[in-house]
Amino acid sequence: MKPLPLPALDARTTYATCISKTRPAKAKARLKELEDQVAAAAADYEKAAAAAALHTLGHLENQPDGDDENATSNKALTNCYTSRMARKGSAGRSLYNQLLQAAKDLCPLCGHGYANTLDHQLPKSSYPLLATAPANLVPACLTCNHAKGENAPASAEEQTLHPYFDDITDHVWLAARLTEPPEPGVSFYVTPHPDWTRTLTARVQRHFATFKLGKLYAAQVGTELGALNDYLRDKPYKAIVDELQHRAASYGTRNSWQAALYRALAASPWYVSSGYLNEWDT
Numbered sequence: 534m535k536p537l538p539l540p541a542l543d544a545r546t547t548y549a550t551c552i553s554k555t556r557p558a559k560a561k562a563r564l565k566e567l568e569d570q571v572a573a574a575a576a577d578y579e580k581a582a583a584a585a586a587l588h589t590l591g592h593l594e595n596q597p598d599g600d601d602e603n604a605t606s607n608k609a610l611t612n613c614y615t616s617r618m619a620r621k622g623s624a625g626r627s628l629y630n631q632l633l634q635a636a637k638d639l640c641p642l643c644g645h646g647y648a649n650t651l652d653h654q655l656p657k658s659s660y661p662l663l664a665t666a667p668a669n670l671v672p673a674c675l676t677c678n679h680a681k682g683e684n685a686p687a688s689a690e691e692q693t694l695h696p697y698f699d700d701i702t703d704h705v706w707l708a709a710r711l712t713e714p715p716e717p718g719v720s721f722y723v724t725p726h727p728d729w730t731r732t733l734t735a736r737v738q739r740h741f742a743t744f745k746l747g748k749l750y751a752a753q754v755g756t757e758l759g760a761l762n763d764y765l766r767d768k769p770y771k772a773i774v775d776e777l778q779h780r781a782a783s784y785g786t787r788n789s790w791q792a793a794l795y796r797a798l799a800a801s802p803w804y805v806s807s808g809y810l811n812e813w814d815t
Contacts, residue, residue: 534740535641535786536700540632540667544575548665551617551625564609567662570597571610574662578655578669582698585732587655588686594659610661618665619651625665636672641696642681643744644789645753646674654695656683671696680744690735693743699736704728706737707788709797711804717811719758719797721750721790750790757794762809773805 548571555561574593581587598604618625629651636648652673657664673681686692694701704726712718723741725734741747765773781795798804 534694534699534701534788535636535639535644535696536702537635537641537672537696539579539697540635540670542628542631542667544666544668545572547618547625547628547667548572548613550628551613551623551665554624555617560609563606564613567597567606567610571662571665574660575666575668578663578666582654582668582695585689585692585695585698585736587692587695588688590655590660593662594685596660596662607661610664611657614653614657614664628667632667632670633672640674640677641671642673642677642693642740643746643749644786645749646676648672648674650675650678652678652681654693655685658683659685668697676749677744684743689732691739692736693740694736701733701737702786702788705787707790707793709790709793711797711801711808713803713808714811717808719751719754719794721747721793746790750793753790754794757791758809765809770805773809774799777805 545568548568552561552564555564574596577590577593578587581590595604595607598607613625617623618629620626632651633648638648640646640648642652650673651670653660653663654669654671655663660669663669681693706723706726708722708724710720710722712720723734723738725737729737765776768776777795777799781792781799784792786792798809801808
């Protein structure tokens with residue numbers, strides 16, 4: 534997971550920009566009446582997110598209309614995102630682009646895909662007051678956006694990592710495991726750091742499972758090893774270990790799947806001595 538700086542955009546200003554071109558005037562007036570509630574909800578959200586306590590925001594669920602099947606305000610607030618922020622040419626589209634560009638093309642949720650959409654950390658369908666709140670809008674690839682779906686955490690342990698509020702880059706937590714013949718392969722898993730709390734450990738594992746990172750990373754290994762195996766052929770043992778360790782250290786983040794892979798390869802006497810000559814099942 535790649536941390537991102539909290540957006541500098543103000544929630545009230547963002548909302549006001551999104552509704553600025555609303556027509557007819559009566560619809561705009563109704564959305565204007567909700568501005569204070571939107572700003573207050575965004576403030577509650579940021580406080581809860583900073584404390585890893587998004588599960589405590591039940592008072593914002595389905596507000597302001599509650600569970601009314603004929604709710605109009607909830608639908609209008611949700612539409613502020615889909616039609617007045619995400620839609621090209623809309624009043625808030627420049628703000629949408631600004632949030633998206635902060636990722637610099639890389640999805641912070643998986644650290645691999647192309648960030649080309651915004652994901653609601655708390656779903657807009659259940660939390661319409663947060664539909665345009667910048668802190669609730671995270672750049673993501675389509676795969677991660679769909680994987681998360683409309684789920685909202687019911688406990689602290691169920692919260693996936695939030696790129697604006699969680700930074701676990703100080704520790705190595707991603708590891709790879711080699712499987713030796715007859716079916717050589719590589720799998721990825723979370724290795725919790727001793728300094729982590731039980732809740733943080735559960736959240737990292739939840740994040741890893743929700744976005745299917747093990748499967749995603751393993752799918753890349755075959756291509757990586759194919760080129761590597763030819764390069765290592767006929768080199769002495771120590772030279773191979775040095776090369777693998779160098780590659781592990783060369784990646785910008787210690788928790789990229791490539792860094793985890795090369796650490797595992799360098800630590801495997803079997804791989805260094807002859808394993809690189811195998812056909813890999815990944």
